[in-house]
Amino acid sequence: MPDQNSQLMEDAKSLIIGADGKIGALLMRRLAERNHAVLGTTRRADDHGKYFLDLEDSKTWSGLPVTPVAYFCTGVSSIEHCEQAPEQTFDLNVNRSGDLAEFLSARGTRLVLISSNRVFDGMSPRVLADVDTCPVTEYGRQKVEIENRLLALSDSVILRVSKVLFPDDDLITGWLTTLSSGGEIRAAADMFVSPVSADLIVNTLTNLAVSGGRGIYQLSAANDLSYFKVASFLAELANADPTLVKAIGREELAGRVGSRLDPETFAPRHTTLDVTRLKQEFGIEAPEAIDTLRLVLGGGMPLSG
Numbered sequence: 446m447p448d449q450n451s452q453l454m455e456d457a458k459s460l461i462i463g464a465d466g467k468i469g470a471l472l473m474r475r476l477a478e479r480n481h482a483v484l485g486t487t488r489r490a491d492d493h494g495k496y497f498l499d500l501e502d503s504k505t506w507s508g509l510p511v512t513p514v515a516y517f518c519t520g521v522s523s524i525e526h527c528e529q530a531p532e533q534t535f536d537l538n539v540n541r542s543g544d545l546a547e548f549l550s551a552r553g554t555r556l557v558l559i560s561s562n563r564v565f566d567g568m569s570p571r572v573l574a575d576v577d578t579c580p581v582t583e584y585g586r587q588k589v590e591i592e593n594r595l596l597a598l599s600d601s602v603i604l605r606v607s608k609v610l611f612p613d614d615d616l617i618t619g620w621l622t623t624l625s626s627g628g629e630i631r632a633a634a635d636m637f638v639s640p641v642s643a644d645l646i647v648n649t650l651t652n653l654a655v656s657g658g659r660g661i662y663q664l665s666a667a668n669d670l671s672y673f674k675v676a677s678f679l680a681e682l683a684n685a686d687p688t689l690v691k692a693i694g695r696e697e698l699a700g701r702v703g704s705r706l707d708p709e710t711f712a713p714r715h716t717t718l719d720v721t722r723l724k725q726e727f728g729i730e731a732p733e734a735i736d737t738l739r740l741v742l743g744g745g746m747p748l749s750g
Contacts, residue, residue: 632690
């Protein structure tokens with residue numbers, strides 16, 4: 446174990462498993478800004494600002510500090526990758542992550558897990574948290590399994606989320622660059638998203654960490670927005686010709702073809718979740734999808750849903 450780990454662990458109050466990822470990195474930054482003692486894990490042995498942790502090597506777990514809270518922000522989240530390598534991703538997302546969760550729970554740590562709306566089939570909007578799960582993708586099935594493992598532990602809480610939007614998402618920045626240079630972009634008019642900002646996710650996670658609540662909470666936008674509408678919004682931001690945005694069908698998406706999933710499975714009509722519990726306990730409400738875009742990307746004119 447690298448020598449710097451002992452220094453990083455001193456007085457840590459929160460542990461972020463997967464601080465290399467976008468949500469984990471933002472969570473670590475926000476907690477540090479609040480002067481909260483936080484330690485993040487990394488898979489990169491040369492990252493001296495975090496604790497080296499290999500999910501596949503339990504020997505690297507023993508040196509982790511005992512903290513009141515651990516956030517699970519790790520795992521393979523690509524739907525395509527999970528379809529193409531189900532055994533490999535299941536081992537990481539369920540077996541290894543579940544074993545680590547049990548290891549930390551046995552030491553008295555409260556566990557906060559990020560899950561997904563993909564535990565449902567997307568046939569209905571604003572799905573209640575206590576409805577039976579019905580995943581139709583390998584990724585969704587793995588999320589159900591890891592949820593169940595954490596729910597069996599003494600102190601855990603799960604946050605199911607829809608699309609988490611960052612200003613520097615590759616799709617967003619790519620589209621903006623193309624539009625700004627006068628290029629055309631193709632966006633699915635029958636593929637939908639209910640985005641929430643990364644900052645809202647982080648604030649929700651930290652609320653859940655210090656609460657006594659257990660079980661499942663959910664967060665999404667209040668409504669779905671097509672990717673074509675998202676692209677049209679970006680065209681307005683870039684002051685680009687709106688005709689540069691071309692509508693396509695989801696069956697044309699390259700990622701879907703690579704995953705071998707049928708269009709409805711790859712891109713369900715509904716991605717929203719019921720947010721009632723968060724509203725009742727924390728006053729956190731589901732934002733309108735277009736308001737999330739305005740908040741994260743800035744500006745823009747009103748769009749119809």
